[in-house]
Amino acid sequence: MYEPTPTEQKWQGLWAEQRTNEPDLDGAEHPYYNLMMFPYPSAEGLHVGNLYAFTGADFHGRYRRLRGLDVFQPIGFDAFGIHSENYALKVNVHPMELIPRSIETFTRQLERAGIMYDWSHTVTTTDPAYYRWTQWIFLQLFKAGLAEKKEAPVNWCPSCKTVLANEQVEGGKCERCGTEVGQRLLSQWFFRITDYTEKLLANLDWIDWSASTLTAQRNWIGRSDGALLRFRLASDPDETIEVFTTRPDTLFGATFMVLAPEHPLVDSLTTDERRAEVSAYRDAAAAVDLVERLKTDDKTKTGVFTGGFAINPATGLEIPVWIADYVLMEYGTGAIMAVPAHDQRDFEFARQYGLDIRPVVASPDLVEQTIDPSSVSLELGDQAFVEHAEGERLINSGEFSGLTAVEGGARIVASLGEQGLGEPQVNYRLHDWCISRQRYWGPPIPIIYCDECGTVPVPEADLPVLLPHVEQFKPGDDGIAPLAKAESFYRATCPTCGREARRETDVSDTFLDSAWYFLRYPSTDFDDRPMDEARTDRWLAVDMYIGGEEHAVLHLLYSRFITMALHDLGHVPFEEPYERFRKHGLIIRDGAKMSKSKGNVVNPDEYIDRYGADTFRTYLMFLGPYQEGGDFREAGIAGPQRFLSRTFDAVEAAVESGQTGFPDPDVERVIHQTIRQVTGDFESLSFNTAIAALMELLNVLRASGRVPTRDEVRPLVVMLGPIAPHLAEELWEMLGKESSLFEQAPWPDYDPSKLITDTVDLPVQVNGKLRGTITVARGADETTVSQAALADEGVKRHTDGVEIVKTIYIPDRLLNLVVRS
RNA sequence: GCCGGAGUGGCGGAACUGGCAGACGCGCCGGACUCAAAAUCCGGUGGGAGCAAUCCCUUGAGGGUUCGAGUCCCUCCUCCGGCACCA
Numbered sequence: 001m002y003e004p005t006p007t008e009q010k011w012q013g014l015w016a017e018q019r020t021n022e023p024d025l026d027g028a029e030h031p032y033y034n035l036m037m038f039p040y041p042s043a044e045g046l047h048v049g050n051l052y053a054f055t056g057a058d059f060h061g062r063y064r065r066l067r068g069l070d071v072f073q074p075i076g077f078d079a080f081g082i083h084s085e086n087y088a089l090k091v092n093v094h095p096m097e098l099i100p101r102s103i104e105t106f107t108r109q110l111e112r113a114g115i116m117y118d119w120s121h122t123v124t125t126t127d128p129a130y131y132r133w134t135q136w137i138f139l140q141l142f143k144a145g146l147a148e149k150k151e152a153p154v155n156w157c158p159s160c161k162t163v164l165a166n167e168q169v170e171g172g173k174c175e176r177c178g179t180e181v182g183q184r185l186l187s188q189w190f191f192r193i194t195d196y197t198e199k200l201l202a203n204l205d206w207i208d209w210s211a212s213t214l215t216a217q218r219n220w221i222g223r224s225d226g227a228l229l230r231f232r233l234a235s236d237p238d239e240t241i242e243v244f245t246t247r248p249d250t251l252f253g254a255t256f257m258v259l260a261p262e263h264p265l266v267d268s269l270t271t272d273e274r275r276a277e278v279s280a281y282r283d284a285a286a287a288v289d290l291v292e293r294l295k296t297d298d299k300t301k302t303g304v305f306t307g308g309f310a311i312n313p314a315t316g317l318e319i320p321v322w323i324a325d326y327v328l329m330e331y332g333t334g335a336i337m338a339v340p341a342h343d344q345r346d347f348e349f350a351r352q353y354g355l356d357i358r359p360v361v362a363s364p365d366l367v368e369q370t371i372d373p374s375s376v377s378l379e380l381g382d383q384a385f386v387e388h389a390e391g392e393r394l395i396n397s398g399e400f401s402g403l404t405a406v407e408g409g410a411r412i413v414a415s416l417g418e419q420g421l422g423e424p425q426v427n428y429r430l431h432d433w434c435i436s437r438q439r440y441w442g443p444p445i446p447i448i449y450c451d452e453c454g455t456v457p458v459p460e461a462d463l464p465v466l467l468p469h470v471e472q473f474k475p476g477d478d479g480i481a482p483l484a485k486a487e488s489f490y491r492a493t494c495p496t497c498g499r500e501a502r503r504e505t506d507v508s509d510t511f512l513d514s515a516w517y518f519l520r521y522p523s524t525d526f527d528d529r530p531m532d533e534a535r536t537d538r539w540l541a542v543d544m545y546i547g548g549e550e551h552a553v554l555h556l557l558y559s560r561f562i563t564m565a566l567h568d569l570g571h572v573p574f575e576e577p578y579e580r581f582r583k584h585g586l587i588i589r590d591g592a593k594m595s596k597s598k599g600n601v602v603n604p605d606e607y608i609d610r611y612g613a614d615t616f617r618t619y620l621m622f623l624g625p626y627q628e629g630g631d632f633r634e635a636g637i638a639g640p641q642r643f644l645s646r647t648f649d650a651v652e653a654a655v656e657s658g659q660t661g662f663p664d665p666d667v668e669r670v671i672h673q674t675i676r677q678v679t680g681d682f683e684s685l686s687f688n689t690a691i692a693a694l695m696e697l698l699n700v701l702r703a704s705g706r707v708p709t710r711d712e713v714r715p716l717v718v719m720l721g722p723i724a725p726h727l728a729e730e731l732w733e734m735l736g737k738e739s740s741l742f743e744q745a746p747w748p749d750y751d752p753s754k755l756i757t758d759t760v761d762l763p764v765q766v767n768g769k770l771r772g773t774i775t776v777a778r779g780a781d782e783t784t785v786s787q788a789a790l791a792d793e794g795v796k797r798h799t800d801g802v803e804i805v806k807t808i809y810i811p812d813r814l815l816n817l818v819v820r821s
Numbered sequence: 822g823c824c825g826g827a828g829u830g831g832c833g834g835a836a837c838u839g840g841c842a843g844a845c846g847c848g849c850c851g852g853a854c855u856c857a858a859a860a861u862c863c864g865g866u867g868g869g870a871g872c873a874a875u876c877c878c879u880u881g882a883g884g885g886u887u888c889g890a891g892u893c894c895c896u897c898c899u900c901c902g903g904c905a906c907c908a
Contacts (some may be wrong), residue, residue, distance in 0.1 A: 212825055212903090219824060222907065245908060258908095303905085325905095331907045338908090344822090345906050429907055549902080586902085622846070623833060630825085636833060639846040642861095649861095680837090689835070692845035699845090705862080739851040768889045770841055797875090808888050814840045818888050 001069045002648035004612025008114065008515025008726040020740050021073070022118045025535055028070035034061035035518050035522055035578070036122070037547035037555070038076040040083050041102040043091070046109040048602040048620075048632065051593060052587045054802075055608045055617050056626045057546040058115040063682040064720035065116070067564035068745035070781035072539055073116050074521040076123030077103050080131075081510030082162070085441035089474055095441050096469055099126055109605060114613040114725055116742075121524045122628045125513035130520065131443035132464035133530035134513055138435075138446055138564065139457050140569055144700060146192045147435075149455065153262070154434065156184040162438050163188070166407040183286060188436040189445060189506065193561045197221060197428050199575070201498050209581040209628070216552040227413045229337065229422040231257060233269070234309035234318045241265060241310055241321070244332030244427050247342060249409030251314045252397040253360035254337035258303065260329040261285040269321055270308030278304055278323065285325045292611075301326055301349040312337075313421050314398065314412065324349060332427055337800040340384065361405055365389040373403035399731055433558065435509040440473035440550055441505030448625060450494035450501035465503070481505045514555055515562040518577060518646070536572060545578040548586070554580070582685060585629020587620070594632075614724035615641045621687040621723065643695050644724055650702050651731045667708075668754060670700045671715055675750035678719050687723075696717060710735060715748040717741075764789045765816040766798040782809045789815050 023031070034525055035055035039050050056072070065071040070262055071818055079099045088095040141147040144776065153161045159179035162622045163186060192196035193200075201221050204214050226246035233239045241257060261282045269277045303324025309403065312319050326345055327336055340350035341359040350357050357467050362376065362385075376395040394400050394408040403411065415652045416422030436445070444465045446458035458465055468489045483489050485506035494501040522535040542561075547555075556578075563577040586593060589600040607616045618640035624630025662668040674697040697716055701708040714735060721728040732741040757778065762785065764772045772794035776785050786807060789795050799819060806818035 215825060219904065222904095224907075226908080227844070243908080247908080307822095326906045326908095330908070336908050345908075348906095427907080552903080588901095625834085630872055631833065633833065633847080635839070638848095639833095643846085688833095689845080692835075695845055720835090765841085765889075768840095768887095773841070794875090806888060810840065810842090814889090816840080816888055 002645045002727070004644075005609075006727070007730050008613055011726040011729045012111065014113065014740070015072050016728075017120075018740065019120075019743055021116045022120050023072050025072065025121075025539070028072075030069045031097050031539050031545045032061075032064050033522075033541075034064065034067035034071050034073045035521075035545045036073075036075070037540045037545075037551065038078050038514070038517060039106065039107045040081070041099065041100075042083070043087055043102045043105075045097060045102075045105050046604060048604050048723065049440055049587055049595065051109075051113055051604045052620050052629075053548060053584050054110070054113070054115050054547065055620050056584050057544075058617075058683065058686050059621060059626075059682070060544060060546065060685060061116055062477075062725060062742065063747075064722050065742050066718060066745060066747040066749070067102045069691055070562045071116070072522065073118060074121045074123070075115075075117045075119075076517055076521070077106065077125065078510065078517070079124055079126040080442045080507075080513050082437075082439065082441070083510075085439060085473070085677065088441070093556045094469070094471070094473075095126075113604065113609055114480050114617065121521050123517050123524060125510075125517065126463045128466055129388040129515075129527060131467075131513070133520065134443050134508065134516070135446040135458070135463050135465060136460060136530055137512070137516060137566070138462060138508065139463075140571070141565055141662070142457050144569055146195065146565055147189055148192065149187055149189050151185060151187045152190070152434065153183050153185050154188060156182045158182060159661065161764070163436065165433070166621075172733055175250060182380045183288065186436075186438075188434050189447075189504075189508075189559070190432040190434050193558070194428065195428055196561050196564050197213060197223075197430055199564055200430075200557065200563040200608070201264060203576055207581070208579060210549075210583045211547060213552045213581060213583055215558065216549070217557060220430065220557065224427050224429075224520070225423060226427060227409075227422055227772060228333070228425040229313070229413075229416060230420075231310040231319075231337065232421075233315060234311055237311075238805045239265075239268070240336050240421070242333045242405070243335045243337045244425060245337055247339065247786075248408070248413045248416075248422070249344045249394060249405040249603065250339040250360050250393075251312070251337070251339045253339040253358045254312050254314075254319065255340060255350070255356040255358055256319045256338045258324045258327045259306075259321065259335050260327045260331045260334040261323050261325055263323070263334045265335075266306060266323055274285060274305060274307035276308055281323060282427030288806055289327075294481075295594055299343070301352050301756050303349065305353075306652065308401060313416055313419070319396065319465055320355070322349075322353075322512065327411050327490050330431060331429070342384055342386055344384045344386060353425050358396060358398050359385060360393055360394055360605040361385060361397050363387075364393055374398060433509075433511075434439070434505040435757060437509055438481040439475055440467075440470060440507065440671075442515070443467065444483065444489075445504045445506050447504035448492050448494060448501045449504065450497060450499060452499055453494055453501075456494055456496050456501070462495070463595055468505070481507070484506070511554055511558050514560075515559040516566075517564075518545075518559070519563075520574065531572065540572065540578060541574045542578045543580065545581045547581070549583040583627060585627055587623075589632045607637070611637060611641055613642055613727075614727045614803075618644060618691060618723050622691045626685050626687050640691070643691075643698065644727055646702070647716065647720065647807075648699060648727065648731065649697055650708055651734060653719060654708045654710050655734050657709070658708050658803075659707070660711050661709055663709065667700060667712060669757065670697060671712060672750040672754040672763045674717070675715055675748050676755065679750070684724065694723070718746050718748055753776050760812045762789075762812070763814050764792060765794050766819060768816060769800050771795045780811070782807065785809060786817075789817065 003788055034057065036054055045170045051375055061071045061073045065694060081679050084095050084099060088098050111767050125131060138147060157179055201223060204217055224246050226244055229243050230240035230250065231243060236643060303322045305456055306323060308321045309318040310321050338346040340346040340355065340357040342361055373395045392405050394403050394405060397408065400408045400411055405438045413422050444467055446463060448456045448458060450456050450539045470482055470486050475482055478567040490503045490505050492501050519531050523532040524538040526532050558755060559577055563572060564575045566572045567575040592600060619637045622640055623636060674693050675694040678690045694716060701712055717731045717735065718730055727742050760778050761773050762776050764774055772792040774788045774792050776788055799817060802819040804817050805820050808816040
């Protein structure tokens with residue numbers, strides 16, 4: 001009888017003892033780096049969602065291993081950051097105590113799940129031995145001019161007392177605590193990720209990633225092609241307002257301009273009689289945070305007229321300049337030319353304030369009927385005309401009238417270019433990466449401020465800048481970082497001049513910790529360098545990265561950027577960190593994402609205790625396609641449980657009978673078909689169908705009480721390896737093998753000649769409906785097949801007395817007789 | 822609103838480049854073993870009509886292409902995920 005718990009303990013013990021899961025990092029001939037996203041070790045312990053992700057990645061890693069590759073499969077802990085800090089505050093335990101405990105729990109849980117980790121190469125981001133190099137990376141970027149400090153409006157969460165990245169704000173509220181977010185102006189460290197925008201975008205064309213992840217990154221980067229145009233001020237022709245537009249073709253329709261409230265030209269544009277109103281509006285806008293301004297529910301446009309005018313370079317008309325909060329300072333130039341006829345937002349604004357609306361683009365048929373496209377009167381309903389009809393043409397656009405929008409746009413830009421008033425431009429949604437956090441639980445940013453020497457990087461020899469143990473680490477509502485109150489920390493001497501100086505007291509974003517951890521795993525045994533050159537050459541880039549799509553943009557984009565920067569600085573020989581990335585699906589329960597608040601979280605320990613890790617693994621991967629996720633239903637676990645137990649019984653019976661060989665050609669054929677199927681399924685991460693195929697094979701092997709031979713069960717045992725590794729090892733041993741299954745690369749090959757039968761069962765349709773199945777020789781010709789088909793009772797019933805007008809015959813696949821009655 | 826993805830039995834889900842829809846599993850029904858139950862084993866199981874052979878219907882809805890559509894095209898509906906006043 002199959003007893004999972006003792007079997008699993010036995011093999012986990014042997015694996016650890018024999019270092020089965022630790023590849024030779026210096027000598028491996030077929031290195032394969034199988035990476036999975038490392039977890040944030042919460043105090044509550046491992047979540048089934050984590051285990052689902054890891055199990056699938058482990059299936060993949062073990063499969064590659066059984067095919068003969070030297071698989072390096074490390075794990076680590078992403079333990080810095082707001083998650084951990086907030087939780088520590090909540091339970092009132094210092095994170096320096098809490099985190100090691102959480103990691104211990106996680107480690108224990110991961111070990112018993114039977115995942116093929118190399119525990120001799122783990123990474124913990126909170127370990128000074130690790131974050132020393134995180135700080136080192138900051139310094140490399142700083143020296144290369146890729147890190148800079150600038151004052152910027154930032155999102156501020158009054159509850160978490162910290163700056164939030166735009167990504168950490170959802171619908172105007174803090175992602176963590178749900179509090180309404182405000183706006184503050186702070187001096188922050190930024191990484192110039194925008195220097196790499198084009199490379200980040202272009203490489204998406206060749207990296208082998210899940211398609212949806214590629215799309216998400218493209219959208220996030222948000223390239224848009226347009227033009228930069230300059231509008232002279234009516235009051236001062238030497239001064240211009242720059243705008244970015246994707247629709248230069250609509251320039252003749254620009255009847256007013258709108259600046260973001262923070263725009264630097266607002267002051268000089270505002271006339272005295274408008275000043276009070278303008279500054280009231282600007283104050284109100286500043287009180288609302290960046291994200292609040294973008295909130296969905298209330299899109300009613302507001303704004304005020306500055307009293308100033310600009311000149312539309314196309315029409316020569318003076319147009320009013322307004323400010324409004326629907327124009328964002330962070331995008332483009334912080335100013336727009338408003339074309340109400342062809343932009344829904346501008347349209348609404350114009351309606352709201354009674355501004356001119358001038359249509360300048362029309363559908364081709366309308367232009368056909370028009371004698372003079374340079375003077376058309378056109379009624380708009382309650383919508384702007386924004387459709388991009390094929391061949392739409394310009395109207396009311398002077399000399400450009402009648403041209404297609406595409407051509408007209410290009411000509412307008414060219415014409416402005418001659419006057420120095422415009423040129424084509426590309427704009428991106430992507431912003432520089434703000435890495436400063438006014439929090440405690442992160443790696444200090446290694447910078448010293450000296451009155452004499454200015455901003456001085458901490459010398460590399462002085463790293464790490466240790467995060468001190470601070471009792472009162474709760475952030476204050478004054479926006480002062482916790483470390484700024486720790487005098488022994490921030491007092492320093494300037495490394496350059498030796499005078500008294502002050503340390504940077506912000507810590508860096510958690511996303512920086514995780515932006516390079518995979519570079520560290522192979523080199524964890526070196527403490528004098530972040531990445532050993534030989535190790536890096538041998539193992540990196542990552543061959544397969546599996547993770548959740550929730551990280552499709554941030555983590556994956558940041559780690560690509562860091563890798564590119566390190567590449568350009570000569571530290572790594574590749575510019576893309578992950579050659580292949582596959583997203584895994586989300587495991588849900590009762591139709592909802594698992595969460596503590598919904599009370600539908602599953603604790604894996606409970607299930608592993610009851611059923612064993614192998615059964616639980618098999619169940620998790622069987623419940624649905626790995627890349628799509630699925631519904632966790634407790635009842636379903638019985639299937640995998642029976643399957644493993646029946647497999648054990650079958651192998652046991654085979655061993656006892658002592659029979660060998662392949663006595664039954666039908667069974668042998670199924671074995672080969674299964675090998676083909678399962679191999680293909682593992683290649684495409686279709687673990688659910690691989691398991692189903694093995695179940696089918698087992699059903700054949702033991703059909704009607706049949707006892708299989710040792711040779712018949714061997715491929716089954718090997719293919720079970722990635723799925724239920726402990727059981728597979730046990731069965732492998734029962735079959736008389738001496739060393740670990742995973743040391744031997746025994747993945748079976750199928751013999752194509754054994755897949756084929758001499759005869760085939762051919763479905764016969766009449767008018768597309770199945771009326772019979774006939775057995776014919778493989779490759780039989782149409783005449784033979786038709787005759788056999790017409791002799792079939794079921795077919796005859798539908799062909800007698802009617803005329804066969806057409807015969808469709810796909811050899812070995814199908815015969816379709818088309819009749820007319 | 823925009824960008825992804827998905828709608829198939831009572832349930833989770835299969836179906837390669839258009840070719841026998843419902844693999845595999847859960848559940849359910851029947852049988853064997855048992856004093857009995859559990860476990861195990863064997864058989865059945867999309868819906869409808871019929872004693873039956875057999876026939877009809879069926880992949881979110883409606884149209885289309887095709888000898889043939891879950892699969893391709895058009896229109897629409899619903900659900901999930903992401904982005905969201907990005908000029």
